[in-house]
Amino acid sequence: MIDRLRALRPRRHDYQGLRRGWPGELLAGVTVAVVALPLALAFGVASGLGAEAGLVTAVVAGVVAGVFGGSHVQVSGPTGAMTVVLVPVVASVGPGGVVVVALLAGAILVFAGVARLGRYASVLPWPVVEGFTVGIAVLIFLQQVPPALGVETPDGTNTAVIAARALADWAPAQWPALAIAALVAATMVVLPRVRRGLPAALIAVAAATVIAEVADLSVDRIGEIPSGLPLPELPTFVAGDLPRLLSAALAVAALGAIESLLSAKVADGMADAEPHDPDRELFGQGLANVSVAFFGGMPATGAIARTAVNVRAGARTRAAAVIHGVVLAGSMVALASLLARIPLAALAGVLMVTAVRMIEFGTVAHVVRSTRDDALLVVVTAFVTVAFDLVLAVGVGVALASLLALIAVADSTSFEREPIDSVDVDPALEHALLHEHIVAYRLDGALFFGAAERFLLELADVSDVEVVILRLGRLRVIDSTGAQALSDLIAQLERRGITVLLTSVQPQHRALIEHVGVIGRLAHENHLLPTLADALVHARRHVRGPGSLKLAGNG
Template sequence: MSTADPDGPAPRVTSAARAHPGALLVAARRRFTALAPRRDDYTGLARSWRRDLLAGLTVAIVALPLALGFGVSSGLGAAAGLVTAVVAGAVAAVLGGSHLQVSGPTGAMTVVLLPVVARFGPESVPVVAIMAGGIVVLAGVLGLGRLVAYIPWPVVEGFTVGIGVVIALQQVPLALGTPAAHGTNAALVAARTLTAVDWSAAVAPLALVALSVALLVVLPRVRRGLPASLVAVVVATLVAELAHLDVDRIGALPRSLPAPHVPVIDATTTSVLFSSALAVAALAALESLLSAHVADGMADDLPRTRPNRELVGQGLANVASGLFGGLPATGAIARTAVNVRSGARTRLAALSHAAVLAGVVYLAASWVGRIPLAALAAVLLVTAARMVDVSTAAAICRSGRSGATVFVATLVVTVVFDLVLAVEVGVAVAAVLALRAVARASGLHREDAPDEVVHADDERVLLHEHIAVYRIDGALFFADVRRFLDEIALVSDVRVVVLRLSSVSVLDTSGAHALAQIVADLQHRGIVVLLKGLRPQHRRVVESVGVLDVLAHEHHLFDDLDEALAHARSHVRRERATMGAAASPGTGPGPTKPEEP
């Protein structure tokens, strides 16, 4: 197999390649081959298979109540969550770009799915999963996996905390044993549910929630290796059975995985569900890549995730889940972390986790069906609480106003609106604040020209009074054009302006257009403009918008400051000789003709 890195820069198409189309086909074949499974995915398996199998069992114990709970929270039922964990978990483990990623239903995805179920019905979810999977696969093939690196840390943390808040709000109806109120926003549904609850009937489910939460909090402190979530669910179920509590249960589960089925996907369905599928795809890609990034940080000695292959694997996992009637899936940060901490070294761990969950479907469906929904609500409440890292949030807020603004904006939009919009808003706010910081760091500075004394009709004149040297630092781009125009427009008492451009780090089309306006305006007022130090990477944009065309002469572009100043002095001498000794220093000259070099 090829060892080409699919996530590296695209190969440059040379003239030789254009002359031989076969070379392009070979390059494309290598790129697509690099996105497929390979033999070295299981390097070291002979030494680590025991640890991998044990890690897979541990993750399955953690994943079982989460899969059931997220299935219930999504509106499709516990069976759909379990099917998703089995099918998507297995496909992503084999085809994904991470050695340690564990995939399945997640709380973030249920947040996105609730409005879809409310609007289009449960039958639309598998279709959305298939469509979203196709979009994610396309993103991986196009090499978009590295874009996640551009998401700022405050956005990621605000997004994570917001998801935790939404997941907790979603558990209010289950914890109270009350039907959820109508609506798609978790906060509004929780508030309406609280106003309509029958508190006498809510005592039993609340007692199970309290018992389960207590076990989830205490057991890890007693013994860290205990599967607290599974123990809590089992204890709550036994209490409900022995006390004959009248609480809602998961209900009957199928005793086998459903057969794959291709839902009807026509033009009408595609157009109606496309926006939902796009949102699901964006979330699946984002959460999976973030989870894989966490895994890479926890296991530095293993090969790092291939982002584009991870997208392809997650996309195909979503397609497979939809074909089996499951939910859209993503990489799950909590389960992936458990997998790493349990000693997993290869993909066998995630694959065996899916196999254990499949065994639950075939061997323990009737027992699982007796689990109280209140116990699952407790597991998800604790999971949500652990997603809120108070110390991290405090560190971001202390770091400065910009980071705090981005964090809070992302958090609020996540809770009030939806997750994809939250990421978009967070990135947009971060970009605007970053642009403002860059603009503030940029500046226009007037420098003194070197003193030179010349004689003109027996009068001593300081030549630098007629020459203004301006240095532009940092960025000259759309965010700072108006300030730049306003400052340079104040020039009125000189005959030559030298603009030093060597310190300009960023020059976009708007900045180049502003530069052309400045040159044209100064020259219209009779002030000669010389440009010094134009960087090669900026020359194309400058030429494109006509900056060089508006210069009075083609030789008014310099690479050396001394040469530019010598040219400026020469111009002033010629002008003084033309105007006569009667011209006083500091008087603004009238329009002049373009000079010769």
């Protein structure tokens, strides 16, 4: 355990090259902070906790995960996917429940990192990840419909239903909010095409705020924001809420692991830096969430968009992520009064554009066009994400992917009749074998529960033969169900007077078929032979001569 913890601790190597490259790290950190500021405000408001929670999370998680995480260039903070999980928690338990969820989820992630589960958490089928991302993007977009329209969020638990009710409640008099959301969205889309590298979201929100102030538009604002980080305090909760909070914490931990490891993997491909350590990444994200809980923030994870900006801005060490957090903390002190006047509709516009950009339409199109199974996985995972919840969507997606993979493996299993006239045998027997009722089958692939029934149906109908030889040398996988099917087949054939011989059994399969009773079903222990040639020689002893009984022989 001590060795594992030592492997997860920060080290001097994390900041290699910082002495000479600090100007680039400083520029990258400031650039990411400029991009992260409107997103942190928007995600805090969208979660139901308020803008302060988003800023606090960006500061604390950005610094802690930056120091302890497994990627040199990862930037962590609040994300849209987390808001999807947190909105129901706030509605049912209240803001205090989110703090407990962050603490529990952080503890789970710390344990996962120490237990070295990082490599497993990052293995998800590509179509499931894409469907999951599409579903989250749709949910984020729909969640912003009420603030973008300037209407009170209707009651309900289903995001799509709430968005539809908000549309029905909208009145023409509420046009200012819709106009601000549209202005922000248009600015974020057009500005990068005019000049790349500009912080489009920040410029759009600033412009919308100025217009709302000058024109004295009647729109809802963020409201008061504290000018600095709150003092840390112990989270409190009601014991009766613990089961519900634990369920949400498991969802947050799973989502945090998936999103952080995917973001770190993307960063590896973009940055000329050392590949990320998945176990340390989980450990760092866990510590970040535990720390956030003591400051009243919301759960955090690695953010792909902010990480990409960090890499493009020239970051090569963790210093940039730390600087990003420090700059955001400074903005709380210096800009608190200005941030309080930002219209909620402006943040809704930011999140709507962010949601659309989350979907890589070209990638989704490639997945959908690849195979029917992949298209089904994308559609089902996205649908379950929108209609139910994120954790169920991942579970359903992985289960469906596993089922489709098993079906594919089962379909690849073959039971082919093998010609025996080309096998080298004793010349004295060669002529006789061509006229005797001996048949050999070669089993290829995997004999498991998915293929066992087909195996029984195909081989149980063998007729007009006296000896069946089953070659198992090319059988790569066999489970207990497949072994039981093999045992049942032998019993059926033996009851019909057909002798069964097994040949070429691989050593790794021998113990299983013995335990299941396959060898015990054979008429004699000598009916387990090493090669097909040996089996053909032995089979001759069990074939009736013309008008006579079976020839004599042992077994």
